[in-house]
Amino acid sequence: MRFLGFETMVTGELWNVDLWFFDRDTIMNAEAYCDNIIMHTTQLQKDAIIKIKNDLIAKGLYLMISLKTLMYIVLLWSTM
Secondary structure (H helix, E strand, O other): OEEEEEEEEEOOEEEEEEEEEOOHHHHHHHHHHHHHHHHOOOHHHHHHHHHHHHHHHHOOOHHHOOHHHHHHHHHHHHOO
């Protein structure tokens, strides 16, 4: 795995850009893992995740999604 990160100005705003480079096996394992989650996710859970994302977008906070936010999504998911 290789990582390249940098900051740049885009239309007057500072953006962080992260590029991650993975080998084929890592990508295939990640896709299989995600496919498994999707297969075991209920419609109610999917709707909750979409609502969280849409609310973050509406508040202008989606670009600031963090590990903490993702942990809340997982916590919410595990209680459904």
